[in-house]
Amino acid sequence: MHFAFAFAFAALPFLTAASPLVETVPRAEQIIPITKRALHRRTDGTVNATLIQDNIDRSVAKIRRGFEIYERNTGSVHPLASSLRHSKRATGSDPLTDDDAQLWYGTISVGTPAEEFTVDFDTGSSDLFLPGPDCSQNCEGHKTYQPRSSSTSKSLGKSYSLSYGDGSSVSGTQYQDTVSIAGLTATKQTLGSSSVYSDGFASDQFPPDGLLGMAFESISDYQAKPFFQSLIAQNKVIQPVFGFKFAQSGSELYLGGTNSDLYSGSFTWVPVTEAAYWQVELGGLAVNGKSALRSTAAIIDTGTTQIVGDPNTVKHIYSQIPGSKSAPEYGDGIYTVPCDFNTPISLTFGGRTFQVDPSTFNIGEVSSGTCIGGIGSDADISDEFWIIGDVFLTNVYTAFDVGNHRVGFAALA
Template sequence: MRSLSLCLIAALQAFVVALPQLLPPSLSISLTKRSTLSTSDGHVDPASIRAHISSTEAKLWRGAAAFERNTGVALFSSLTKRADASGSDPLVDDSNERWYGTVEVGTPLQTFTIDCDTGSTDFFLPGPSCGDACSGHKVYNPNSSSSAEPLGRSFVVEYGDGSMATGDLYADTVSLAGFEATAQTLGAASLYSYGFSLENFGADGLMGMAFESISRFGANSVFQTLVAQGAVPESVFAFKLASSGSELCIGGVNSALYQGSFTYTPVTQQGYWQIAGDGIGINGKEIVNGFSAIVDTGTSLIMGDTSYVSQLYAAINATEIGGGVYSLPCDAMPNVTITLGGTSFALSAESLNFGTYGSSANTCLVGIAGSDGLGDLWILGDVFLRNVYTVFDVGNSRVGFAELA
């Protein structure tokens, strides 16, 4: 297990100037990252990667449908829905790479483990009537919280591997890194499918960090509620994702984890954290010129439309093993750069290399995968985010990237 810290970075002096009273002091919450991409023999499982691709496609469509329902506007113009992105795929764990942390809910506060995801908005936990389906998870019981209020509505969330959760919506107090959101909308699940069983999903529930317009609940994320209620010193959160020393900072950035200045790119559509990119190059040659991208901690891979990804790999003679997944000799990972806001960010060979494939110790899978129907839309997941320090700025509707220290 790799450890991850959730920290709150802000100067006490700034608190005094900006706010009439002091916000909670800085504190650190331990988080872990679970990886289930490998089979029992230590090789990477292509089926898990394909399931992750399918799940990401389905997540895009769920968010796009919610956005159109909430705003009356189509979120994507180039996205083409795949027939197999509807949730009818074989039941394969889609929690291949997830960042887990803790959050406190209710009065009195109780601690739960949550999956932190910038590619979704809603927050749900196992409820008291979930029974055997939620066995091993800690249960949120609104009847035991004096601050819980039923909202009289139910919810259903579905994922590309066929997993789903359903239950009832409540408003309750949620504390994240010591910052308290009141009357936060959350789901208490009465059913978890196999994909959310403890075997496949190590967290108790999921906490999204995207915008309200893609919410299936029609509600703000926990962080946006904190911002709206003036509970955080700055309306930003920032990630460092790495094999060690990783952290998620709430209400500021950690200047010790990056060097130089941030390159900011505006959010082009407030739904997902969607931005415009300049180009994608491989071994010094730009292959993709101008694209739209979603910055998503809930996706392990970098994903692009099959047509663009095949062009990237054609330049280095990579082998497609099926379903948009490619392999290369383990010692031949290419030099990939992604240019955002006029700054080129290089991807390390370590982040690109997902590990050995099949019986060979010399063939490895690459962390850039193709998906049918994405058009000019790309998903910048962990394979990219491991190479930069990333700040999500709610107040200014932008995403910033800096070089890791």
């Protein structure tokens, strides 16, 4: 999504190039804090590994769906589509609970007069949806969008169904309406008014009311501009950039520029190789200074908890981590590490190496002294692309430059 003015969204700082952005409004008006909800932890503090597995499954299913939408919208096969395998895997989990593992959400307003809603901000999808007035399945506890109460709403007479790989879906009717975040307003923004939420979107699993996608229009199921691109097209933002900072506290999304208080030094920029997802080139991954992954494509996805790769490479990586073990009892592609894990792990982008702090690589404890590792695998993923989620993103300030089709990483302040 794209915002007018230098604007920060809750819980995610706004990214900028190495040169500082010009700010024209007070910073307090540019930043909206966002909240993290880590639902993969039980009340006793241990990790619900099933939800970690679900997060992997759902992330891969989301990528697959985006490839299909890309082909429908552009008439061309996505360059990475052939590298995504089609395997059948038994699971009792609803893939939509994947987003429940870790959500970053904040507040938007919709309609005239404006009504506030909470949404999950997801760089791995492109559409905005909310529960609608006719939603009768899993919408209790969510605030519903009432298009008839908004003087600026307009039904587009089109339905939508966003599926997540196992038959689970969100479906409803497309509308246009006014959508705002912290004073940044897009008019005639396409959004979904949902009549059905799958079980994974029930309020005890998915606290926000809806979801707001921040990837590119080519994977929009609505075939419409995502929110942030609408802000750019309507000249509502100073710069076509948004930034994220993920942390236990002080997280924010910054729209229209970057928050220089939250990072130090300059950004390392990596070009987007295909404007669908935020897809860039990962230069490599090293364990204890030794290369464990060659250069490959990478999708930067705020909706994914772990770093997700192909089974063979992930197995090789863990073979270099003392005390690590494959843990199929917790799910396919899940590994454990000692909770006092301190093996250096780094990722390289644009020729610059970024360290992954052991505290962020450690997802959490599953039994005494045993914790879930921050890299997982999926049988459908090949070594031609990986998914880079929060385990890495919590170590850097990340800028998403829509205008120049590039992603920037900087050291946290």
